[in-house]
Amino acid sequence: MKKGTEMIKHQDMSQRMYEVKCKDGHSQVLTATELEQLIRSSEHECPDCKNPLLTSNLGLECFICSSMFTVSSLEEAEDTIDTGCMDCDERGFHEDSIHINNSWGYFENVYQWRRNNNLDEEHLRRKGRTDFWEAVIHFCKPHEFASIYKEGKIKAGKTGYFGVPAVCLTEIPLGNWKDLRVRHGDFGFVFLKRDLIAAGGGPAIYLSDELIRAQKTNGGFCEEIRPFLNLLRISSVTPGKLRHDFMHEREWRLPNDLLLENTQPYAIIVGNYDMGTEGWEDIWRARLEVEELLTQEDEDTSQGISKSK
Known part of the structure; x- marks a missing residue:
């Protein structure tokens, strides 16, 4: 902050x-x-x-x-x-x-x-690794970003195999966000993995139909594991069944609301917005309060802000 x-x-x-x-x-x-x-x-x-x-x-x-x-x-x-x-x-x-x-x-x-100390992604990279970094991101649309900042929390929503509440994030490093930003929104809150783990979060778990059935017949899944579980189903392995594979999103979850006061963002990611954007005032306030993670992608679009001419 x-x-x-x-x-x-x-x-x-x-x-x-x-x-x-x-x-x-x-x-x-x-x-x-x-x-x-x-x-x-x-x-x-x-x-x-x-x-x-x-x-x-x-x-x-x-x-x-x-x-x-x-x-x-x-x-x-x-x-x-x-x-x-x-x-x-x-x-x-x-x-x-x-x-x-x-x-x-x-x-x-x-x-x-x-603004005087904006971060770049190099702070989060592990030396010699382009496929791994120390952060997770909750991507969202501009009005959702503004609401999260104003309310001070990311609300958990029903998700995963059991449809229980959790906050969804991704550990995908810079350079592979295009599909995620199209699907979820080009704004985001960035957290360090260690902080999310300390809050009770962790990577999502992907298991096939067979493994889930096997676990159910041997006592089932405890309440603490349920928010993290996802079904993994690939059509080439199980012909005739609907494909269910989101492993490419490299998802992390937190099984409750994420309170920004307790788990402070390391940085934010800001997409395009202007004074006609719902909640633009809170987006502006967030940019003053929290460091922006400046990426080459955002540098190419003037740090992601659409300027009035």
Whole structure:
């Protein structure tokens, strides 16, 4: 977990609405992001009458030093943004730091400013091994990721041969995630194997029909083993029966809810999202609080975030 982020979960991330209008009374109501995009576009004419668009006492903020700038026109706002914060510039912070508060540009630049120690996968690799590493991942979709972060837990769901609750993860190392991310989602929580084992988790167990029947006739499976058991059935071995083989997912399980407070993520994996994504506020907060695992795949897509233009 990153330090100094305790207040992030409580930050107000709602977007204020702004009205811009021309002298003839044509008006538009825009979000902070839409207004900043309009300002940066240099297209400040009314689409109906071509008169200049006006706004009253618009406040801009430097996200570094929190200095406020009040402007009375879109042209003045563009000049202020382009000029930047002189105080920060004198101190050596040459950043695109002035935004409308709570716009997408504001949040993205705050994130980039605070992020300083992102991890890469080399921290988790075992020397000389490309097929093995020290982590397991719970992949999920963006709204699920946001919910997990907000609630502080990954809820166990019914799974496996006995359909009992467990949290599902994978130990597949980087470079082989494509199918998993398509199937389960391209966001994820990364945990060290040792931490998951300490919490009561471990690799899933795959047994054939014959071995499961044999165990059932010799006392059955104890309650502690049931969450980990999977049926392994390959059609070439058992013709006429439905194939059941998920060994390629190299699954690990935890037989109860995974509480992030007790088993803290080593890192997170963030896919593409924007301000239209359900739960984007909590995704942003998670990125500030927990280190991101940066992979070459994510580097190729600008760390996985879709930026507003």
